[in-house]
Amino acid sequence: MSPRVVVLGPPGAGKTTVGQLLAQRLGVPFRDVDDDIVARAGKAISDIFTTDGEPAFRAMEEQAVADALAEHTGVLALGGGAVLAEATRRRLAGHTVVFLNVGMAEGVRRTGLSTARPLLAGVNPRATFKALLDARLPLYREVALIEVSTDDREPDQVVDAVLAALAGVAEQQPAGQQPTGQQPTGQQPTGQRPTS
Numbered sequence: 714m715s716p717r718v719v720v721l722g723p724p725g726a727g728k729t730t731v732g733q734l735l736a737q738r739l740g741v742p743f744r745d746v747d748d749d750i751v752a753r754a755g756k757a758i759s760d761i762f763t764t765d766g767e768p769a770f771r772a773m774e775e776q777a778v779a780d781a782l783a784e785h786t787g788v789l790a791l792g793g794g795a796v797l798a799e800a801t802r803r804r805l806a807g808h809t810v811v812f813l814n815v816g817m818a819e820g821v822r823r824t825g826l827s828t829a830r831p832l833l834a835g836v837n838p839r840a841t842f843k844a845l846l847d848a849r850l851p852l853y854r855e856v857a858l859i860e861v862s863t864d865d866r867e868p869d870q871v872v873d874a875v876l877a878a879l880a881g882v883a884e885q886q887p888a889g890q891q892p893t894g895q896q897p898t899g900q901q902p903t904g905q906r907p908t909s
């Protein structure tokens with residue numbers, strides 16, 4: 714079994730928000746790996762970072778992503794840093810991966826009021842966000858089938874853009890390799906595809 718769609722991208726891109734809406738529109742369950750980690754650890758992500766450290770969080774995250782990829786058949790949202798693990802990027806090959814992108818200004822605006830993201834809690838969130846984008850954009854693009862910009866779209870409009878982009882990819886693929894089906898798609902990464 715395989716998730717229908719895996720959603721990834723930087724913090725504030727709307728993975729959790731849009732992932733839920735996308736699941737509703739597709740009529741499938743939604744799962745967020747961050748929630749799995751919190752449930753397993755029995756504490757908030759910010760507490761995991763503080764008491765156990767980022768490497769321990771990343772190890773939990775890699776295992777939680779592997780389990781969710783094996784178990785979940787609906788829409789699966791990953792945390793923004795999940796792609797840092799090479800093993801996770803390998804596991805994502807063949808899945809229908811949607812990269813929700815957000816620029817620095819809008820990403821900082823969307824995450825600014827929350828204390829839930831320990832990586833962005835420092836003195837200069839703009840610089841931190843910029844460094845995070847520089848390091849991760851190539852990784853998101855390496856594993857994604859489609860890339861959708863969220864900066865100037867409401868969550869519902871992002872869902873529309875995702876569904877349109879997936880339909881466009883499906884048209885280009887032979888029957889049996891549909892990107893919103895349950896089978897791996899064998900797709901090319903977004904680096905070779907137009908963005909929406």
Ligand SMILES: Nc1ncnc2c1ncn2[C@@H]1O[C@H](COP(=O)(O)OP(=O)(O)O)[C@@H](O)[C@H]1O
Nearest residue numbers: 723724725726727728729730823863866867868
């Ligand atoms: N397209 C959007 N336009 C405006 N606000 C958004 C959009 N997507 C998400 N948000 C808001 O940004 C914040 C972070 O969204 P969230 O779904 O938690 O992002 P992620 O899971 O990617 O970190 C939330 O307050 C959410 O309501």
Ligand SMILES: O=C(O)C1=C[C@@H](OP(=O)(O)O)[C@@H](O)[C@H](O)C1
Nearest residue numbers: 723724725747792793794830831
């Ligand atoms: O970007 C990151 O490294 C992180 C993003 C968070 O998830 P969201 O991307 O859903 O905010 C969460 O997994 C953790 O705080 C680490």
Ligand SMILES: [Mg+2]
Nearest residue numbers: 728729747792
């Ligand atoms: Mg999230």
